[in-house]
Amino acid sequence: MSTVASADFDYIAALVRDEAAIVIEPSKAYLVESRLSPVARRHGQGSIAEVVSRLRNGDRKLRTEVIEAMTTNETSWFRDVHPFEALHRHVIPELVKRRSQRRQITIWCGAASTGQEPYSVAMLLADRHPELANWNLRIIATDISGEVLGKAMAGRYSQMEVNRGLPAPVLAKHFRRDGADWVLSDRIRNMVEFRMLNLVGSWPVLPPVDVVFLRNVLIYFDLPTKRAILSRVRGAMQEDGYLFLGAPETTLNLDDAFRRVAFDKTSCYQRNDMGAGR
Numbered sequence: 001m002s003t004v005a006s007a008d009f010d011y012i013a014a015l016v017r018d019e020a021a022i023v024i025e026p027s028k029a030y031l032v033e034s035r036l037s038p039v040a041r042r043h044g045q046g047s048i049a050e051v052v053s054r055l056r057n058g059d060r061k062l063r064t065e066v067i068e069a070m071t072t073n074e075t076s077w078f079r080d081v082h083p084f085e086a087l088h089r090h091v092i093p094e095l096v097k098r099r100s101q102r103r104q105i106t107i108w109c110g111a112a113s114t115g116q117e118p119y120s121v122a123m124l125l126a127d128r129h130p131e132l133a134n135w136n137l138r139i140i141a142t143d144i145s146g147e148v149l150g151k152a153m154a155g156r157y158s159q160m161e162v163n164r165g166l167p168a169p170v171l172a173k174h175f176r177r178d179g180a181d182w183v184l185s186d187r188i189r190n191m192v193e194f195r196m197l198n199l200v201g202s203w204p205v206l207p208p209v210d211v212v213f214l215r216n217v218l219i220y221f222d223l224p225t226k227r228a229i230l231s232r233v234r235g236a237m238q239e240d241g242y243l244f245l246g247a248p249e250t251t252l253n254l255d256d257a258f259r260r261v262a263f264d265k266t267s268c269y270q271r272n273d274m275g276a277g278r
């Protein structure tokens with residue numbers, strides 16, 4: 001049971017929907033309480049009602065913190081394994097053939113959270129694709145939250161965080177211990193460019209993208225928002241690019257201009273108008 005007054009819940013839900021398109025159902029009112037109580041304490045406020053009152057008075061900094069606190073940043077290394085295997089076994093080899101002239105591959109992680117996803121991609125390319133050594137590889141990682149991007153850029157993870165999906169040899173190869181934490185090597189860190197991008201806001205200019213990871217973020221949006229984002233993502237992709245979504249997500253019944261491409265134990269999506277590639 002949440003103790004947040006319904007008018008305060010409505011205010012927060014509307015704010016988060018307007019700014020980030022994230023839908024919080026009334027049944028999830030407890031989330032408002034559990035996530036905003038620490039924000040309230042940080043700002044010396046005794047209650048969420050006081051936070052809402054400051055928001056109503058136009059406190060911009062608090063507004064950003066509230067939106068960030070209401071995002072779910074759950075992530076892990078090589079999450080779900082199979083998309084990364086598909087990237088390694090099928091997508092990269094295909095792109096190596098198709099891009100042999102330009103020797104350039106751009107990968108975009110559109111909801112990168114604290115960095116585990118783009119860094120997993122970077123380690124996979126570094127460790128398992130030596131043929132790309134002299135290629136121009138760009139891994140662009142974006143998120144709405146400056147807080148998670150800051151953590152991602154720092155490349156510093158707790159033991160608990162590295163325990164989630166990082167194989168021991170990969171940990172040993174790319175991280176060094178620093179006190180209780182693990183710090184990612186500069187080599188891998190420098191492979192990833194981080195930027196702020198709100199999927200429902202105006203986007204910074206992106207180069208045409210060969211592979212999009214847009215995983216475990218569409219689930220937070222309503223149908224029209226999912227459709228609008230998928231259409232914009234399609235526009236950002238090379239004609240023969242690949243889109244990976246999260247396990248519970250699909251383009252089916254949302255965007256007919258994508259077709260599903262099955263790999264061994266997973267699938268991704270390609271544009272229906274796919275041509276010969278650029």
Ligand SMILES: C[S@@+](CC[C@H](N)C(=O)[O-])C[C@H]1O[C@@H](n2cnc3c(N)ncnc32)[C@H](O)[C@@H]1O
Nearest residue numbers: 020071074075111113144145198199215216217
């Ligand atoms: C559950 S995490 C997924 C992380 C990673 N893609 C994965 O699958 O492990 C969802 C991420 O989406 C971000 N997010 C939520 N709404 C967003 C929006 N409107 N624009 C961009 N990112 C958003 C959150 O900040 C959060 O880091």
